[in-house]
Amino acid sequence: MYYILPWLPEVSQQKRVCPFLDSGFVHIHTPVITSNDCEGAGELFQVTPSSKIKVPEENFFNVPVFLTVSGQLHLEVMSGAFTQVFTFGPTFRAENSQSRRHLAEFYMVEAEISFLESLQDLMQVMEGLFKTTTMTVLSNCPEDVELCHKFIAPGQxxxxxxxxxxxxxxxxxxxxxxxxxxxxxxxxxxxEWGADLHTEHEKYLVKHCGDTPVFVINYPLALKPFYMRDNEDSPQHTVAAVDLLVPGVGELVGGSLREERYHFLEQRLARSGLTEAYQWYLDLRQFGSVPHGGFGMGFERYLQCILGIDNIKDVIPFPRFTHSCLL
Incomplete structure (x- = not known):
């Protein structure tokens, strides 16, 4: 068993630059152009060459490709070799939203961990990342943080x-x-049970819990993507998913245990009509796999949370959102 060392927000760790690297994770550069829709929500930007290809039926990559919505599936591939991996890069969602917490292009910190057998272990890593990173920011950039707290978010x-x-x-x-x-x-x-939680629900839950971040776990299977691990808890039928809700923002981190069991994944893909598109993903389990899980944290939402900034468009230099792509 590979033991996952939790991060502890101690004074000795406050000057660390990257908690992942300090904890033995390997940094993976996952591709921006991909042929998969990790989330299954269909909010994809398709990539095509600006010049017309001579043969109309011919595609530059021979398959439709898109800007990535997540590096998770690529991290899962690499976690089979390096056990603990992470990536940090741009992700893209073609979501028609003008809300204060959505962007068409944003950055995400994602991690994947092999030999992870419980949501409790995953939540420990998620909480440790938040606290260690925040203490590092407060230690290294106190003037910047205090400026925001003083003039933008008193009480933050x-x-x-x-x-x-x-x-x-x-x-x-x-x-x-x-x-x-x-x-x-x-x-x-x-x-109602079976419906997704909206922003207004998430913010209420955080206030109900005393403005303390709260993990919401075990969502209905029908609400989540195919790769999340089945809890086998009929009649409710949930998956081992977790969202971290924080004050002022709502959902900050989303993660799950992954379905490592071949026959469960095979059935899920068949029911969803995704077997052909994700045969390569199924093949990763064909000769055995290991329990594993991971999560993704929106970087701009993280800045909103610690700085107390209400609008996500104010924490990124060049915000891209519906009907707006300047420069």
């Missing part, structure tokens, strides 16, 4: 210290829905 310093000194809470998706149903607040989207 206290909220941030509260997040750092308290353990993050854990509730199940089922518990989250029950909390929302009992809320005195009127929601735009009525909470």
């Amino acid at each position: 310093k206290d909220r941030l210290e509260h997040m750092l000194k308290n353990n993050f809470l854990i509730i199940s998706y089922t518990e989250a829905v029950e909390i929302l149903k009992q809320a005195s607040q009127n929601f735009t989207f009525t909470p």
Whole structure:
């Protein structure tokens, strides 16, 4: 068994530049151009050459390709060789949204860990990354952080210290829905089991938990992509998924245990009509696999969280969103 060392936000670690590298992770440069839609949401930017190809039926890559929505599937390939891997780079979502927390191009920190057998272990890494990184930022860039806290988000310093000194809470998706149903607040989207959690739900849950970051785990299988591990918990039928919700932002990190069992994955792909497109992914399990899991954290949302900035467009120099691509 490969033992995963958790990050502890100690003073001796505050000047570390990269918690991943310090914990034995290997940095992988995952491709920006890809033929897979990792999330399955269909929010893809397709890539085509600007000059017309002579043969109309011919494609530059012989298959349709897109700007990546996530480096996860590539990290899963590499985690079979290097056990603990991560990437940090741009990702793209063609989501028609003008909200304060969505961009068409944004950066994401993603990690994949082999020999990971429980969501508890995964959440420990997620919480450790948040706390260690935040303490490093506070240690190395105190003037910049204080400037934002003073003029943009008064009281954010206290909220941030509260997040750092308290353990993050854990509730199940089922518990989250029950909390929302009992809320005195009127929601735009009525909470019900089997429906996705919206931003208004996520923010309420964080406030309900005392403005402490909260992990929501075990979502309905129907809400999540094909690669998440089946909990085999009929009749609810959930998967081992986890979202980290934080004050002011809502969802910051999303992750799961991956389905390493060949026959489970084979059935999921067949039901979704994805067997041909993801045969290579299925082949990774054909001769055996290991339990593994991973997560992705939106970098701009992370900056929103620690700096107290309300609009995601204000934490990136050149924001790209619907109907706007200047320069």
